[in-house]
Each structure stands twice: as structure tokens, then as C-alpha cells.
Amino acid sequence: xxxxxxxxxxxxxxxxxxxxxxxxxxxxxxxxxxxxxxxxxxxxxxxxxxxxxxxxxxxxxxxxxxxxxxxxxxxxxxxxxxxxxxxxxxxxxxxxxxxxxx
Amino acid sequence: xxxxxxxxxxxxxxxxxxxxxxxxxxxxxxxxxxxxxxxxxxxxxxxxxxxxxxxxxxxxxxxxxxxxxxxxxxxxxxxxxxxxxxxxxxxxxxxxxxxxxxxxxxxxxxxxxxxxxxxxxxxxxxxxxxxxxxxxxxxxxxxxxxxxxxxxxxxxxxxxxxxxxxxxxxxxxxxxxxxxxxxxxxxxxxxxxxxxxxxxxxxxxxxxxxxxxxxxxxxxxxxxxxxxxxxxxxxxxxxxxxxxxxxxxxxxxxxxxxxxxxxxxxxxxxxxxxxxxxxxxxxxxxxxxxxxxxxxxxxxxxxxxxxxxxxxxxxxxxxxxxxxxxxxxxxxxxxxxxxxxxxxxxxxxxxxxxxxxxxxxxxxxxxxxxxxxxxxxxxxxxxxxxxxxxxxxxxxxxxxxxxxxxxxxxxxxxxxxxxxxxxxxxxxxxxxxxxxxxxxxxxxxxxxxxxxxxxxxxxxxxxxxxxxxxxxxxxxxxxxxxxxxxxxxxxxxxxxxxxxxxxxxxxxxxxxxxxxxxxxxxxxxxxxxxxxxxxxxxxxxxxxxxxxxxxxx
Amino acid sequence: xxxxxxxxxxxxxxxxxxxxxxxxxxxxxxxxxxxxxxxxxxxxxxxxxxxxxxxxxxxxxxxxxxxxxxxxxxxxxxxxxxxxxxxxxxxxxxxxxxxxxxxxxxxxxxxxxxxxxxxxxxxxxxxxxxxxxxxxxxxxxxxxxxxxxxxxxxxxxxxx
Numbered sequence: 001x002x003x004x005x006x007x008x009x010x011x012x013x014x015x016x017x018x019x020x021x022x023x024x025x026x027x028x029x030x031x032x033x034x035x036x037x038x039x040x041x042x043x044x045x046x047x048x049x050x051x052x053x054x055x056x057x058x059x060x061x062x063x064x065x066x067x068x069x070x071x072x073x074x075x076x077x078x079x080x081x082x083x084x085x086x087x088x089x090x091x092x093x094x095x096x097x098x099x100x101x102x
Numbered sequence: 103x104x105x106x107x108x109x110x111x112x113x114x115x116x117x118x119x120x121x122x123x124x125x126x127x128x129x130x131x132x133x134x135x136x137x138x139x140x141x142x143x144x145x146x147x148x149x150x151x152x153x154x155x156x157x158x159x160x161x162x163x164x165x166x167x168x169x170x171x172x173x174x175x176x177x178x179x180x181x182x183x184x185x186x187x188x189x190x191x192x193x194x195x196x197x198x199x200x201x202x203x204x205x206x207x208x209x210x211x212x213x214x215x216x217x218x219x220x221x222x223x224x225x226x227x228x229x230x231x232x233x234x235x236x237x238x239x240x241x242x243x244x245x246x247x248x249x250x251x252x253x254x255x256x257x258x259x260x261x262x263x264x265x266x267x268x269x270x271x272x273x274x275x276x277x278x279x280x281x282x283x284x285x286x287x288x289x290x291x292x293x294x295x296x297x298x299x300x301x302x303x304x305x306x307x308x309x310x311x312x313x314x315x316x317x318x319x320x321x322x323x324x325x326x327x328x329x330x331x332x333x334x335x336x337x338x339x340x341x342x343x344x345x346x347x348x349x350x351x352x353x354x355x356x357x358x359x360x361x362x363x364x365x366x367x368x369x370x371x372x373x374x375x376x377x378x379x380x381x382x383x384x385x386x387x388x389x390x391x392x393x394x395x396x397x398x399x400x401x402x403x404x405x406x407x408x409x410x411x412x413x414x415x416x417x418x419x420x421x422x423x424x425x426x427x428x429x430x431x432x433x434x435x436x437x438x439x440x441x442x443x444x445x446x447x448x449x450x451x452x453x454x455x456x457x458x459x460x461x462x463x464x465x466x467x468x469x470x471x472x473x474x475x476x477x478x479x480x481x482x483x484x485x486x487x488x489x490x491x492x493x494x495x496x497x498x499x500x501x502x503x504x505x506x507x508x509x510x511x512x513x514x515x516x517x518x519x520x521x522x523x524x525x526x527x528x529x530x531x532x533x534x535x536x537x538x539x540x541x542x543x544x545x546x547x548x549x550x551x552x553x554x555x556x557x558x559x560x561x562x563x564x565x566x567x568x569x570x571x572x573x574x575x576x577x578x579x580x581x582x583x584x585x586x587x588x589x590x591x592x593x594x595x596x597x598x599x600x601x602x603x604x605x606x607x608x609x610x611x612x613x614x615x616x617x618x619x620x621x622x623x624x625x626x627x628x629x630x631x632x633x634x635x636x637x638x639x640x641x642x643x644x645x646x647x648x649x650x651x652x653x654x655x
Numbered sequence: 656x657x658x659x660x661x662x663x664x665x666x667x668x669x670x671x672x673x674x675x676x677x678x679x680x681x682x683x684x685x686x687x688x689x690x691x692x693x694x695x696x697x698x699x700x701x702x703x704x705x706x707x708x709x710x711x712x713x714x715x716x717x718x719x720x721x722x723x724x725x726x727x728x729x730x731x732x733x734x735x736x737x738x739x740x741x742x743x744x745x746x747x748x749x750x751x752x753x754x755x756x757x758x759x760x761x762x763x764x765x766x767x768x769x770x771x772x773x774x775x776x777x778x779x780x781x782x783x784x785x786x787x788x789x790x791x792x793x794x795x796x797x798x799x800x801x802x803x804x805x806x807x808x809x810x811x812x813x814x815x
Contacts, residue, residue: 015149017128017129017135017200018129018199018200018201019153019154019199019200020149020150020152020153020154020155020198020199020200021152021153022151022152059131059134059135060129060130060131063135063149064135064149081582082579082582083521083529083530083579083582083583083584084151084521084527084528084579084582087151087521087522087530088151088152091152092152092522092523092532093522093530093533094450094522094530094532094533094536095448095449095450096182107814109798109800109810109814110798112797112798113796113798113800116795116796116797116798117796119795120795120796123791123795124765132785137763140734140735141765223735223737253800253810253811254800254801254809256800257796257799257800257801258800258801259740259768259769259770259772259773259799259801259803260737260740260741260744260769260773260803261737261740262737262740262766262769263734263735263736263737263740263766264737265737329809337741340737340738340740340741341711341738341741341742345736345738375749379802379807380802380807380808380809380812381802381809383811384811384812386811387811387812387814390811390814
């Protein structure tokens with residue numbers, strides 16, 4: 001069943017150099033863990049320009065920054081378009097906590 | 103097992119120190135990620151979805167209790183309390199911080215371990231048979247040669263930047279528990295014309311995008327030439343392997359393109375020029391290494407086959423089942439090898455907590471001369487257990503949730519980390535494995551199904567060996583959503599075969615049902631309970647399964 | 656420009672010359688293509704001659720032509736292209752080349768130890784890289800398992 005294609009937004013993501021964990025660039029130009037604090041760019045070109053700058057000068061904080069296309073929701077937020085990005089943002093979907101640990 | 107001498111110890115210590123320097127330069131910004139990446143890969147450090155993943159080398163899968171305790175300690179101190187066993191007999195940590203990795207490497211070096219060359223386009227861990235040294239059908243113990251290959255390949259200055267990764271496996275028995283036909287180089291110990299042992303050399307096997315079975319390029323290689331022959335193969339590959347396309351860069355592509363005969367000719371031409379060089383193994387060195395793999399100080403016990411048969415029919419049904427499925431006959435009277443299933447429906451396959459690791463170290467000391475082996479099915483083996491200790495061991499394992507009696511049965515799944523963890527993945531694999539383990543819990547049903555291997559990968563890189571599962575599952579990405587291809591008929595044994603995809607991929611909520619349908623079909627069409635799944639498939643082909651799954655579409 | 660030769664930082668007196676550029680005086684390094692086209696003239700001129708070898712050089716065909724060449728520059732277009740390591744070893748161990756073997760191209764500190772083991776004795780570090788820091792790379796390992804151009808004996812023939 002076809003659904004109307006939702007408009008796209010673009011955010012910047014990468015991995016924290018220190019922890020290897022997913023990092024998202026927020027509207028204050030900081031890299032944060034929470035995907036849903038990410039700044040949304042209207043065009044891919046806008047986002048790419050910032051990604052290129054980050055790749056050139058922010059490598060102490062973040063590795064391999066790249067542009068990620070997301071689907072904008074009516075409520076003003078966004079959703080990730082791929083399972084991969086959803087899992088990066090949300091963490092593994094399988095048990096991490098060992099059952100025999102307190 | 104092998105003990106490091108001062109040279110081995112210094113080598114890993116210096117490597118850990120080198121990596122510390124590289125990490126410091128990365129963290130300070132002196133080197134950037136694209137320069138740092140191959141360096142960290144050569145030390146087994148990946149950047150995954152949620153954190154750095156370190157792959158620790160476990161040479162030919164062999165571990166001491168001391169090393170197992172160190173794994174537990176590292177998991178506790180630096181990670182989230184667990185480690186993951188892989189299909190190449192290694193262990194992975196998923197949550198390390200970059201600045202902790204040099205210290206982790208130092209800790210590993212203190213127990214004669216390292217993460218050298220477990221990633222990157224270099225020669226990886228040489229793997230072997232989990233029953234090496236104890237199997238009844240063994241021609242000769244492959245482990246001394248695996249150790250010699252390890253030393254030849256580690257820090258090899260010529261082969262650190264190959265076209266692609268390179269994996270070697272060695273087996274010494276009549277049944278291939280090391281999947282040597284699916285490796286870049288497979289070494290098989292064979293008997294020569296005068297009864298002496300030597301090596302059959304296989305090249306060009308592998309899975310991934312282009313699965314291929316290895317070809318023999320030399321039927322019999324006298325032992326002293328092992329290293330020079332390997333060097334010749336690697337040199338030909340280094341110089342002529344494709345470097346234009348990452349997906350066509352393995353040696354199997356080169357062997358396939360040239361043909362085994364021409365490839366073998368090039369290797370032999372190169373080998374002729376170096377076979378009499380200093381690379382030739384000396385008797386002294388072979389013996390020096392072999393003595394580390396001398397038989398354990400076994401007690402002199404009476405023969406125990408009848409006893410094992412009796413235990414297999416124990417009135418304690420769980421124990422009996424475990425003896426039937428997880429215990430393997432041993433060449434030493436009174437002893438057996440125990441497969442410890444690290445396949446529990448509550449945790450991802452192959453994962454061991456720090457608590458379990460510590461307990462296993464104690465159990466290894468108590469029951470198996472302080473040693474254990476990692477298998478390429480992501481399980482552990484205690485290779486030298488007294489038959490008269492089996493009941494006690496079973497009880498101790500069951501208390502740790504490690505007493506599942508499913509070795510080589512359906513729920514002994516092989517499963518890669520998949521999209522839950524891995525940067526390369528297209529789909530998740532662990533939830534599928536867990537669903538299968540949770541759905542098929544009827545132990546009588548599992549025993550009736552018999553030996554059937556189910557292997558799943560979250561992407562075409564095939565770390566879950568899906569091509570060679572009797573039932574193989576490959577996760578794919580269709581427009582951002584996870585789908586699963588189902589294939590049947592794969593095998594990693596000497597009669598290796600690549601599984602054939604049955605048809606259209608299944609969505610995530612339908613794949614396990616499809617597997618159930620395949621199993622039910624097997625039960626209906628097999629000609630007896632003695633005909634395994636693979637035998638039935640080879641007899642009747644894919645048609646009966648396709649028909650049931652897809653109808654006449 | 657500064658290069659590393661025999662474990663020291665020295666001023667380089669060799670000049671790389673492009674295929675279509677007239678040759679200056681002094682010691683020059685030219686491409687294999689140019690060498691093939693102008694071999695006699697290049698060997699006859701005063702000043703030493705160096706030749707750049709591409710990663711896919713066929714030494715069986717090429718080496719016999721290199722008589723009189725004092726320096727061979729092994730090209731590493733990307734540090735991940737490891738063919739130069741085999742080329743270097745063969746030049747030293749099979750063809751017994753005695754002149755300078757120099758690594759050029761994408762040459763980074765963390766490859767130097769292995770390159771030297773393979774018989775390379777001079778290094779043009781990639782532009783912008785810290786040449787002083789790079790010298791430490793040679794000291795990073797005191798143990799080697801394999802025989803190579805620096806010592807053909809594997810460790811097992813040196814142990815004890």
C-alpha cells in the first residue's frame with residue numbers, strides 16, 4: 001500500500017572518538033548521544049558542508065561524520081528511515097544485561 | 103599448550119606499546135581517523151554501531167584457565183560484563199573505550215594473549231579443530247603446526263597490506279571440524295607415499311559475496327616445507343590479487359580467475375626459488391613447539407566406551423541427553439571431550455558473562471587440566487574430561503545455564519552479531535536466533551530432528567557462515583527494512599557444499615515460521631530417522647521445500 | 656627536501672622528474688615508462704639515475720634492464736597497496752640489488768618498520784607528516800618472527 005512520501009530532513013551523525021558510540025550534532029554545534037536532540041538541516045548540501053568541516057577539524061571528538069537522511073513527521077520531529085539508524089540511535093534490540101548479573 | 107618465551111612475550115608487549123602511541127596520537131588529533139583506521143584494524147579494533155569492538159585472538163581456539171579468568175576480568179573492568187565467541191575461535195568485546203584499549207592489550211599480554219591481526223587486510227587467526235589432540239580419527243595433532251603458522255604470520259612484514267583479509271585453517275582428521283574447504287588456505291594433514299605425514303594444500307575457499315570451495319594445489323607437501331609454501335601462496339596473492347574492487351579482492355577470486363592449475367603453477371614456480379631457504383622448518387623447531395602439545399598427564403584408566411553408552415541412557419533424562427549430544431569419544435581410555443553449549447535462549451548465541459567465564463575457568467581447572475577450546479560453532483570444549491566425572495560436570499554446567507544438550511542440533515545456532523552491533527550488517531540476526539532457540543525447546547523434538555546446522559548472517563560477509571549451514575539465513579536490506587533469505591543444503595565438512603537460496607526473502611516476522619515449515623517438511627519426507635536433514639536434502643533437492651514454502655509460484 | 660635514509664634524517668639530493676620535463680643536472684629519478692623510452696640516454700648522462708617502480712612492476716622482465724641504475728623508488732600510491740613490500744624483498748633477496756631502495760608515495764610512519772625489514776633503506780614520508788617522530792617507528796620492535804631482507808633467518812633459527 002503506497003503512502004505519501006514524507007519530506008526529508010538531514011542530520012549529522014558519526015561516532016564519538018572516545019567511546020565509539022553514536023554521536024549526533026545538535027543545534028549548538030555540540031556532539032551529543034541523544035539522536036532526537038540532533039539539528040535538522042533542510043538540504044543535504046547544508047548538512048554535508050558541516051560534515052566536511054567536522055571531518056576536517058573535529059576528529060578529536062567524532063570520527064567519520066556523515067549526513068543521514070530522515071523522514072520529517074507532521075509533529076515536527078523525525079523518524080529514521082533505516083533499521084540501521086534506528087538501532088544506532090536506540091541501542092541493541094537484544095539483551096545486553098546478562099541475566100546472571102545483578 | 104604453547105608457552106610464550108621471552109621473544110613471544112616481548113613481541114606482544116612491544117605491539118601493545120606501539121598501539122598505545124597510535125591511540126595517543128589519535129586522541130590528540132595528530133593523526134586522523136583515515137590514517138588511524140588501518141592501524142587499529144591491525145590490532146583488531148573495530149568501530150561498530152555502538153562502540154569499539156575488540157577482537158582478541160585465541161590461536162587455534164586454545165585457552166588456559168588463567169586466560170579465561172583474564173577475559174572475565176576485562177569484561178568486568180572495561181566492558182559491560184560479557185564477551186562473545188566467534189566463528190573463528192576468537193573472543194570479542196563490544197563496549198570498550200578507545201583510551202582503555204592499550205591497557206586491555208597490556209592485560210592480555212600478561213597472560214600471553216593479543217589482538218594482533220584479527221582484523222585488516224592481513225593474515226588472521228589460524229583456526230583448527232576443537233578436538234585437536236584428542237580425536238580418535240586424528241592422523242596427527244594440527245596444533246603444533248597451527249602455532250608455527252601463527253608465528254610465521256604474526257607481524258609478517260611483507261603481508262601486512264594484502265588486497266584483502268586472509269584466513270588459514272588446519273585440520274588433522276578425517277572429518278573437517280575446521281571448515282578448511284571454506285578458507286583462503288586450508289591445510290590438511292595427510293599420509294604420504296611412505297606413510298609419513300605431510301600436508302595437502304588447499305586454496306581459494308571462502309564465503310561472502312562469492313562463496314567458493316577451496317581447490318587442492320598440492321596433494322602432498324613434506325612438513326619441513328610448510329612455511330615456504332605458505333609464503334609462496336601469499337606472495338603470489340599479494341602481487342596479483344585484485345585491488346580494484348573490494349568485493350573481488352580475496353584469493354578465491356584470483357584462484358577462480360586463473361584456474362587452480364595455473365594458480366598452482368605460479369605458486370610452485372615461486373616456491374621452487376625459496377623452498378631450500380632458511381624458511382625450511384627444522385626438526386628442532388617442530389619438536390620444540392610440539393612438546394607444548396604433548397598429551398595431558400592422563401590417569402591410567404580402563405576403557406570407557408561401554409560406560410559412556412550406559413550414561414547416555416541414564417535415568418536422568420537431561421543428563422543422558424547431554425551425554426548423547428555433547429560428549430565425544432576420546433583417544434585416551436577413561437576420558438572424553440565435552441562440548442559446552444554457549445547457546446541459551448536468554449542471551450545472544452556465543453555470549454558468556456564474566457560470572458560464567460570465571461566459573462568456567464574453575465571448572466576447567468577441576469575437570470580438564472586447566473584448558474578449554476573455542477569452537478567455530480561458538481561453543482566451548484573441555485577436551486580431557488574423565489568419564490567418571492561427567493555427572494558432576496554436568497551439574498556444575500547446568501547451574502551456570504551452560505548445560506544445554508543441543509550440540510550440533512537445531513538450536514546450536516551459529517549467528518553473527520548482526521545489525522544489533524555490527525557496522526557492516528544489513529539486518530539483525532540475534533533476534534532470529536533467539537526466536538529459534540525460544541520456539542524449539544522441546545528436547546525430544548530436537549533429538550528427533552537430529553543433526554542439523556542452522557547458520558545465520560546479518561550481511562553478505564557471512565561471519566555467521568550462512569552459506570554452509572544445512573539451513574542458512576542471510577539478512578538483507580530491502581528499502582531500509584530487514585528481510586531474510588533462506589537457503590538449504592550447505593555443509594562445512596570435507597564434502598563441503600554451498601547452500602541454495604530457496605526463493606523470495608521473508609520479512610522478519612515470517613522467517614522463523616518458514617524455518618519451522620522446512621523442518622516439518624523434512625520430517626515428512628525423510629526416509630528414516632537415520633537420514634539427516636542434509637542427507638534428505640541431497641537426496642530430494644530443494645523442490646519439496648520450495649513447494650511447501652512458496653506453493654506453485 | 657628531507658628524507659630518511661639508513662635511520663637518519665638527511666637532505667635529499669635526488670630529484671624526481673616528470674615524464675615530460677627536461678632533465679636537470681644531478682641525480683634524477685624518472686618513471687619506469689620514461690626509463691623504457693630513454694634508457695640509453697639516461698644511463699649515459701652524468702649524474703646518477705633512479706627509476707620509479709609501479710606496484711605492478713614485473714621484475715622478471717624489468718630487472719635485467721636496470722643495470723646501472725643506482726636507486727629504485729618503490730611506489731606506494733596508497734598505503735594500503737602492499738605490493739611494494741614484495742617488490743622490495745625480491746629486489747634485495749632474489750635480484751641482489753645493492754643500490755638505494757626508496758619508498759615513495761603514501762608513506763606513513765606506521766609502515767616504516769615493515770618496509771625496512773623488506774629491504775627499503777630510504778623513505779620519502781608523505782607530505783605534512785612528522786619526519787622526526789617517524790624515526791621512532793624503527794625502534795618499536797626488538798623481536799621479529801620472520802626472516803626477511805634484513806635477516807633471512809626466521810626466529811626459530813635465531814632462538815636460544
